[in-house]
Each structure stands twice: as C-alpha cells, then as structure tokens.
Amino acid sequence: MKLMLKTAAATALITVAGLAHGSFSDDKVKIGVLTDMGGVYSDITGQGSIEAVQMAVDDFGGQVLGKPIEVISADTQLKPDIGSTIARQWIENEQVDVINGAVASSVTGAVTKVMSNAGKITLIAAPASHAFTTSACSPYNAHWSYDVVSLANGTVKPMVEGGKNKWFFITADYGFGHALESVATGVIEANGGEVVGGVRAPLGTSDFSSYILQAQSSGADVIALANTGSDMVNALKTAAEFGVTEMAEVAGLLVFTPNAQALDPAIAGGMKLTTGFYWDMDDQTREWSKRYMARMDGKIPSMAQAGAYSSTMHYLKAVEAVGTDESDAVMAKMKETPVEDFFSRNGYLRKDGRMVHDMLQVRIKNADERNNENDIFAIERVIKGEDAFLKLEDGGCAFALSQE
C-alpha cells in the first residue's frame, strides 16, 4: 500500500513537473561527451565513446518529440581542472542538458560537482570509483557500466572462496587504484583471506620488474593487479617473463576488452576477470557491436563505450516519456523505468544513481580456442546485479537513504 502511494505521488509529481515545464531549454536536447582523446584511456573511451553516443542519437531518429538532438564533445586530457572548466562552459554558454562520459574518476568527480550544482545530469559510463553513488553521490549522477565493488565481488570473491587465501597487490598510485585496493581488501578479509603485502606503482610505469620481484618473494597465492590500461598489460608481461605466473595466479582486476585483445594469449590465457559487457555474449550484443564496429573501423567496443550508448538511449527515452529535458523529471523517469537493452540484463537505475545490472565473469581464451582476432573472452558465469554491486543501505548515500 505504502509503495502504491509512493508510486502514485511520484507519478503525480512527474505529471505536474511535466505540465509545468513541458518544454525544452533552447528548443533542443544537447548532449556533451567528455572523454580522453590522446591519453592512456583513449582506447577504452575516446572516439569510440563519442561514436557510441552519436549512434544512440541516430538510432533514436536524431530528434525527440520534434526537437533536434545535438552531440558535442571535448578532450579533458585526463585533468580535473580542464574537465570542470569545459563542463561549466557547456552549461553556461552552450546550454548542454546532459554530459555523458568523463573518463578517469578524478575528472569525473570534478565534473559531477559542477553538473550537480547546476542541476544537470551526468551519465557516468567509464570511471570505476564507487564514490559517485556513495560518499559523493548526487541526485543527478547515473553510474552505468561497472564500479570497483562489482569488480572485487566478481573477480576476488570466488577466488578466495576457492582457497586462494594470500593476496599481494600491485596498485596504480592514484584515486582509482587506492579505491580498488581497499574495496578488494575488504572482500578478501570478509571471506577469510589475508593480504600479505602490496606495492604502489606510479601511473604509466614501464618497468614493473622490482614490483614483480617483491610480489614473488611475498609468497602470495594471488598477485592482484589493481591498475588498468597499459599498466596492467606491462605488469602482466613482466610477471610472465619472471615465471611468476607459474607459481602464483595473477588476477587483473580491471581489464577492458581492448587491453585483453592486446595481450599475448600465451601469457593472459586462462585469466579470469569481471566485465560489465562483452560484445560476443548473445545475438543482441552481437547485432549492436557489428553496427558499432562498422562505424569504428572494426574495433570492438569496450564496456565503457557500450555503456555510453546504453545510458544515452535510456536518457533519451526518459526525455521522450516525460516530454521535457528538465533534469529532475527526466531523472525520476529514468529511475522508474527498467534498463533492458543489449547492454544491460535485469537492469534498473537505483535511487542513489547506481545502475544495477548483471555482470559477467569471463576467462581470457587460450590461442587454440580463438576463432578470430576478436574472439577473446569465454563467459564463465553471470553475476546477479544484487550480488555484484554494493547495497543501497551499505553505500551511505545520504539523499537516497533519507528517501527510504
């Protein structure tokens, strides 16, 4: 009964909001894509993210309720100050209604603050930190593809349960790495494992040998790589050269599909990891990915790029349903509608802005299992969204908890 009342109240509110504002700012919907064009994350986001958003707009028909949809983009160079300056300028000068992307948790933190202050929605598809839906949450954040909690639950938990008790961390020395390490440590200790050591490597390290030797002498069962991109690739290669992979298991905690593709199957084959999306999962994902690859010279999409499409589509559908681009009404609609598309299975956008959906635990295929160069992962199991992500009440997101 209580739920019904709430729903009724929410619907009434939306209707009123829709009637009151039933309009579009500057007579169009403008989507800004912030991304990394030339840095270490340009393969997993970059041009692909812009293309994915544009593709969502094209699939939507280029307009919503007769109003044109426009996409603009910019390069943050992975710097928080540049990202927030562009976001501010977009809001104040360009009448941007929503920002999609903003790669790297540091940049996204700055951008979401600017957006929330202006009452505009940020669709967060690429960054990993779970802060955007917990300590730094906002009614205007929608965190899409994955987060550090789901990576730790997906990859670390089954390994500890399978008897891998001693862990050693090689961590990227900045916000994302620290967050991933601390969340993963929590999961390890809660399941009876222990962390026997760890080392922090600066972003963009090329020589991992001293870190690998430290890991080797620690006697750990698992060496966890809490880094990503080329850092992860280099660390794994070094581990293989030192023969560490034969003594201990190496777990890549955040491996994007393009990174996995770049690795030699002889080294990476058999490694298990967690991802929010894999292009070759079923007919729906294949159909979408084929169209994406046709636009991107045959490059396969990462979960960040697929998430950019999915979040944009969900946003546009909500705009169409409420008949305005006014943020509060659109966000309420987005949270009310289940997210069910090629990207997301059993997905819904929770009150705190977390898009909860099924994650995949995958294994990197060995060379003899691969049919072609894009055949990279074998899906081991599907992790239910509720098991993968942090629970709302454990997240500590103040505004969402007060609505309970």
Add this chain to the structure above:
Amino acid sequence: MYNKKLNLVLLGLALVAPFVLYPVFLMKVLCFALFACAFNLLLGFAGMLSFGHAVFLGTGAYVTGYVMTTYGLTPELGILAGVVMSALVGLVYGKLAVRREGIYFAMVTLALAQLAFFFFLQTPLTGGEDGLQGIPRGKLFGLIDLTDNMTMYYFVLAVFIIGFLTIYRTIHSPFGQVMKAIRENEPRAISLGYKVNQYKLMAFVISATLAGLAGSTKALVFQLASLTDVHWFMSGEVVLMTLLGGMGTIWGPVLGAAAIVSMQNFLASGPLANYIHVLMGVVFVICVLAFRNGLVGELQKVIRKNSG
C-alpha cells in the same frame, strides 16, 4: 602606464568585457595575467629566472581551497590565508635560492618546486590526483554572494587591479630602482653598499605572495585546486606568457597571458586539440627567434622610432 588616457580606456574595456565575452574565460585571463605579472617582477625587473613559480600559485590555491571547504571561511579570509602561506613558502624557498645565481638559481627553484609537488600529491589534505573539488565561492565579507559569474568577475578584476598596482608601485619605488641596478650589474650594486641578497629575497617574497594571490583567486573562480596548478608545466607556461608578452615591460605579461589562455581555450575544442602543445612550442620558438622583446617590447620600439 604610459598615460592616463590609455589606462582609462583599458579599465573601461575591462568593465564592459563580461557583457561581450564569457566571464569565466575573462577571469581565467585575469588570474594568469596576475600570475605572469608577479613572475615578471622577478624575471624582468630583478633578473632572476625562477623555474618553480607554480608552487606559489598552487600553495595559494590549495590553502584557500582547504580553509574554505573545511572551515567555511569567507572568501576574503580564505584568500588571505592562501596569500600568507604563499609568502611564507616564498620566504623559505627564497632564503635558500637567492644564494645562487643564473642557472643554479633556476635549478634550485625547480628542485624545491618538485619537493612541494610531491608533498601536494601525497598529503591526504589535498585529495591527490583528484584535487580539492567543489570549493565554495562563498559570500564576500559575508554579504556579497559570489556564485554569480558577473559579481565574481568584478571581484576578480578588483583583485587583479590591487595586485597590478602593487607591482607598479614596487617597480617605480626606490626599492625597484635598486632591483634594476642589481639586474644590470650586481657587483656594482654590491660595491655601492647594497645588501644584494636581501633585496633579491624581498623581490622573491613579493613575487611569491602575488603569485599566491593569483592562485587563491583562481581556486575560487574554478572552485577547484588541482595538481595542474603545482606541476612544473605551469612553471614553464608562465615563462612562456612573460616572454611572449614582453619581459620587463608592465603590460607584457598581461598581453602574454591573454594570448596563451585564448589559444588554449579556442584550440581545445577544435580539430587541432591534440596539437596544442606543438603549436605553443612553435609560438615560443618564433617569439624567441623573431621578436625577443615580446609583443609589448616590439610595440614600444615601433612607437619610440616613430616619435623619435
């Protein structure tokens, strides 16, 4: 300040500018102009090339950001805290650096700046790679709300004018004359009985303080203090601004800062975004090869030729 008319025209332009151009962009220009002027005081008038000036900009920004977010101070107190801290850091760094000259001075300042960079990266107070985000602009004297960009612009303009006049007064004071004497011929200044190192230290501290003022103001404008502000790229950028505009001229750094910030702004969203550093390098090379006195320096030459 060659004549009153020119100054009045410029002031008039500054007052109407936000109605034509984007205020946040103008505020950025003003902050960097003040930073470059402070740097120019040291390089252009005292002949000391500091290669770590970003540390003062960054200290101002971080301290102001920290006290405003943590203690909820009003902006003028926040800026004061940032400026005082920059002055103190300037005093300590200056004490160590002025003992050496030329390339050694530059290297000492660079090394000290790298130490500070590491501190800002590692300390839990600054948020590491994330920086200090969401710094409130607050209410000036508890009365005037600065969240509005127009109000903020006139506040920044006032800060800039105060800083600029301070530099102008310093240069045209007896102290400034001694500074120039040291720049031209240090042994002679010593032989005349001036305690050269004290004068140099004073110039260093004034420059650091004003750079801190620029940093504090910048932190309020963008509501962010990040590692970019203390990185040695920033120290290099201010050298470029000063050289391009005209080292040792009053208006040179202002023009140089405006040129560089505009370049960054307009190129960032265009098709040349990836080549921004290359283009800035090309500008630097052309400037050093073709017009070594900078834009304002060359302009002055032309005016002097025509009138003489």
